[in-house]
Amino acid sequence: MVSESCSNPSVETEAIMSRRPKYDKSKFCIKCKVNTGAIVVRHAVYCKECFPTLLSSKVKRILEPRVNSKPELSRRKSLKASGNLLIGFSGGLGSTVLLDLISKLFISNRIEIKEDGVTKPRGGKDHPRNEPVWKRVSVCYVEIAAGFLGATQIDKIQRLVQEKYEGVEFVAVKLENAFDPSWWDELGGKAALNAKADLADDDLLVSTIFNRPDSDPVQRLRLYISALPTHTAIESAIRTLIRILLLYTARLTRSSHLLLGTSLTSLSINLISSIAQGGGFSVREEAQEEWRSDSKEAIRLIRPLQEITIKECAMWAWWNELPVVGRQRYPGVKQGIGALTKDFIVGLERDYPSTVSTIARTCAKLAPKVEAAGLCILCERPLQPDVQEWKARISIRATIGTSLLTPPSNTLDSSSLLKSLTPHLCYSCHTTLVSRNSKGVSGNPANTWLPLPVWASAHIQNPSPDADDISMQLDANEAGDEIWLTHKVGPDETMAVIKEFLLE
Amino acid sequence: MSTISLRIEFGGGLELLFSNKRQHTLTLSSAVPFDNNTKIAPDMLSGVETKPADVEYLLFYLRDILLQERPELFMEDKTVRPGILVLINNTDWELEGEGEYVLQNNDEIVFISTLHGG
Numbered sequence: 153m154v155s156e157s158c159s160n161p162s163v164e165t166e167a168i169m170s171r172r173p174k175y176d177k178s179k180f181c182i183k184c185k186v187n188t189g190a191i192v193v194r195h196a197v198y199c200k201e202c203f204p205t206l207l208s209s210k211v212k213r214i215l216e217p218r219v220n221s222k223p224e225l226s227r228r229k230s231l232k233a234s235g236n237l238l239i240g241f242s243g244g245l246g247s248t249v250l251l252d253l254i255s256k257l258f259i260s261n262r263i264e265i266k267e268d269g270v271t272k273p274r275g276g277k278d279h280p281r282n283e284p285v286w287k288r289v290s291v292c293y294v295e296i297a298a299g300f301l302g303a304t305q306i307d308k309i310q311r312l313v314q315e316k317y318e319g320v321e322f323v324a325v326k327l328e329n330a331f332d333p334s335w336w337d338e339l340g341g342k343a344a345l346n347a348k349a350d351l352a353d354d355d356l357l358v359s360t361i362f363n364r365p366d367s368d369p370v371q372r373l374r375l376y377i378s379a380l381p382t383h384t385a386i387e388s389a390i391r392t393l394i395r396i397l398l399l400y401t402a403r404l405t406r407s408s409h410l411l412l413g414t415s416l417t418s419l420s421i422n423l424i425s426s427i428a429q430g431g432g433f434s435v436r437e438e439a440q441e442e443w444r445s446d447s448k449e450a451i452r453l454i455r456p457l458q459e460i461t462i463k464e465c466a467m468w469a470w471w472n473e474l475p476v477v478g479r480q481r482y483p484g485v486k487q488g489i490g491a492l493t494k495d496f497i498v499g500l501e502r503d504y505p506s507t508v509s510t511i512a513r514t515c516a517k518l519a520p521k522v523e524a525a526g527l528c529i530l531c532e533r534p535l536q537p538d539v540q541e542w543k544a545r546i547s548i549r550a551t552i553g554t555s556l557l558t559p560p561s562n563t564l565d566s567s568s569l570l571k572s573l574t575p576h577l578c579y580s581c582h583t584t585l586v587s588r589n590s591k592g593v594s595g596n597p598a599n600t601w602l603p604l605p606v607w608a609s610a611h612i613q614n615p616s617p618d619a620d621d622i623s624m625q626l627d628a629n630e631a632g633d634e635i636w637l638t639h640k641v642g643p644d645e646t647m648a649v650i651k652e653f654l655l656e
Numbered sequence: 657m658s659t660i661s662l663r664i665e666f667g668g669g670l671e672l673l674f675s676n677k678r679q680h681t682l683t684l685s686s687a688v689p690f691d692n693n694t695k696i697a698p699d700m701l702s703g704v705e706t707k708p709a710d711v712e713y714l715l716f717y718l719r720d721i722l723l724q725e726r727p728e729l730f731m732e733d734k735t736v737r738p739g740i741l742v743l744i745n746n747t748d749w750e751l752e753g754e755g756e757y758v759l760q761n762n763d764e765i766v767f768i769s770t771l772h773g774g
Contacts, residue, residue: 191748
């Protein structure tokens, strides 16, 4: 029977579509088919007994192929990493679940038996099964409190980790370490003079000496945050600082692997948010990356929970009574693109759970069309070539007069040398630093000087000849040689040069 | 008039909205207003269309009676805000009919916020 008109649901109750069930088939577990289900994961029903196997198989599927230095084709080859393990811990739900799962699967999983009242590994301590995958396991917490006048919670987090997990070391890092030359020295980083960039100009001119008296790391961190133009920029910048601090801490602990607790939900949020801010060139790095700054051994940054939704993480935490402290918050975090994206994705996940996994799967198929031209000096991710030329073609950029740089002089001090940071930033980092917002961020509008993190300053001072490394070609040689400065020419100067060649 | 006793628990930071208390015990009447009106006392239901007390009514009750602040962080439309997981007797409420589940005496309902991220 063909309906003559669309039914009006407010008049005819039968016209209201019946609610679609949130799960397929029956309420019985899809794995064992015996127990009544306890959780619905993307329309599939699992019981409480089969749920742990579901999560552990997802974690192993992501992590195990990336443990050994060379990918192993045979499943019988034992897992043996070339270095130690560092687990990033933010206090949030994902990292709490990650630490618990990794501890159960790889740290305390050796089968033990009791003999004469003594607990021993089965088969003896030299049995290959009892060989640890990583010799040393550390948990690293990056505290951001100092940047926002917040209270420290390092002690609380340390107690929580060490009371619950044996066999792991705790390492605390502070966000201000990114501006601390002594931390950089401890890492064995190349000599870095403090550098700063001028955000007033899109060219982000850099001076290599930072003369301000308030140059302690906490002050520089706060200056960095206050100079950023938008809340979105602050959020992105902090995420980048935390990631780089974790990577350098992994190098300090001689780790071959760094694990982060990014769930499928968080990964989808990060992917969309990053792409919205121009991070499409490094979309693959959002899931995992191999990092080898300064040609040292590569560290693999892996996100083992990337196929596990935040709902599954919450159920795991609840059923295993894991204490979740919560991630550190800071003012303005709910006003950026990240927060808007999160609201959208979390809402989508409730009503259309498969869509969220589709985002991650689709992004995993993407790859940039061109080769990277080195690494970004700030985020140390692939740098796409010709960014500025493309930006100039697609946008109207106002220039405020000509540059006021004086002509080159043989007596010019290299400490006041101005160099543009822009060509050495990826599109995303450049956008983060120069993005404009009509509302802006409340803070010191007069502060346009951005102190650079120690690694960025080091790369400016010590360009590496290796093409894969971050490099910044200096125009200046040692004092005494010619020093070249380039600057934009304005209309009058241009006219003066070409006047004699014009026909009229 | 019969009543139902319930154990309610909040986790993942939601307890901050409910007097910073994780566990609550409350008693509801077994029949409640069909339109989820929490202002009508249980003994004034004559002449009012009623339904068996269900989870949907419980949400309105928690929002109107127990919640101290920011109701928009707990409920949206007639259900919990996205990102809040609900367990009925340790089982995902999606398996029990969500808001349509009819409450039984001594049921345990848990609300966990997943919005603290990873």
